[in-house]
Amino acid sequence: MSKTSVVAAKALTSNHFELFGLAPAFALDPERLDAAYRDIQAKVHPDRFAQAGDAERRASLQMTTQVNEAYRTLKSPVLRAQYLLGLHGVDVDFETNTAMPPELLVEQMELREQLEEAKDVNALDVLQKKLFESKKGLESEIKEKLDTQKFAEARESSK
Numbered sequence: 001m002s003k004t005s006v007v008a009a010k011a012l013t014s015n016h017f018e019l020f021g022l023a024p025a026f027a028l029d030p031e032r033l034d035a036a037y038r039d040i041q042a043k044v045h046p047d048r049f050a051q052a053g054d055a056e057r058r059a060s061l062q063m064t065t066q067v068n069e070a071y072r073t074l075k076s077p078v079l080r081a082q083y084l085l086g087l088h089g090v091d092v093d094f095e096t097n098t099a100m101p102p103e104l105l106v107e108q109m110e111l112r113e114q115l116e117e118a119k120d121v122n123a124l125d126v127l128q129k130k131l132f133e134s135k136k137g138l139e140s141e142i143k144e145k146l147d148t149q150k151f152a153e154a155r156e157s158s159k
Helices: 003-013 030-042 056-075 079-087 104-119 121-147 151-157
Strands: none
Touching: 030 056, 056 079, 056 121, 079 121, 121 151
């Protein structure tokens, strides 16, 4: 069985985490993900199959697409959380559920006002740091809920 066939079979029968040899959890080692991605790409990249038959070239292209999509999903905290919830049957319905908690709308209005009132680079830096800390806090909250399998709570936190 060729390297492409082995990786293709693994991709077709596994989720994104298994494809890269990672435990299905929100917290992951980005260096392990990157290394696993590079390893798989080295085996299935279309350039390696330029002289192969049509079927193998097509399989390589499909695998590369799947591996890229899996990598993009796991690399992004938002997409990784959404994917994990999906693995456990929880639909976050981002596209159809546009209802937002009133607190979020108030926070957005306050941030917009702060942005408009920012007069210099220092004020923008302070606002950027505040947003970064808020993002880290939300990611930490979602990580805790996902990794302790509180999926419904994680779903609500992700809105």
